[in-house]
Amino acid sequence: MRTPKTFYTIHETEGELLGHDHLGRPVYGDPTTEYRKFKGELEPYSSKLAETNYGLFVQVxxxxxxxxxxxxxxxxxxxxxxxxxxxxxxxxxDKHFEVLIKKGVA
Structure with a gap:
C-alpha cells in the first residue's frame, strides 16, 4: 500500500497528581499532549458513501x-x-485500516 503522507494521532494525558485541595479533591499539574506519527493516504469521502459502501451511518x-x-x-x-x-x-x-474521519473536533 502506498502511504506517502505523514499523520499524527493526538494523545492528551492528565498532569501528575500534585495533591488535594481543602475539599479533598485531587489537584493535577498541566496536562501533556503527545503526537504519535504514522503514514497514510487521505481522500475525500462523504457520509452518503459510507452508508452505501459500508452500511455505516456516520458523519464523514x-x-x-x-x-x-x-x-x-x-x-x-x-x-x-x-x-x-x-x-x-x-x-x-489484515493488512490495513480504512478510517472514516470528520474534519474538526467532535
Missing part, C-alpha cells in the same frame, strides 16, 4: 488508509497539515 469528510495502528480508535483525534480530524469509525483488515 474524508477516508484515511493506513497500516494497522493500535492508536486509532473511534473518537481519536488525528492531525494532518495543521487540521484536526476526529475518527468517526474505522474498518480493520
Amino acid at each position: 469528510t474524508n477516508r484515511l488508509f493506513c497500516e494497522p495502528n493500535p492508536n486509532i480508535l473511534t473518537t481519536s483525534q488525528i492531525l494532518y497539515k495543521d487540521e484536526i480530524y476526529t475518527v468517526t469509525d474505522y474498518l480493520q483488515y
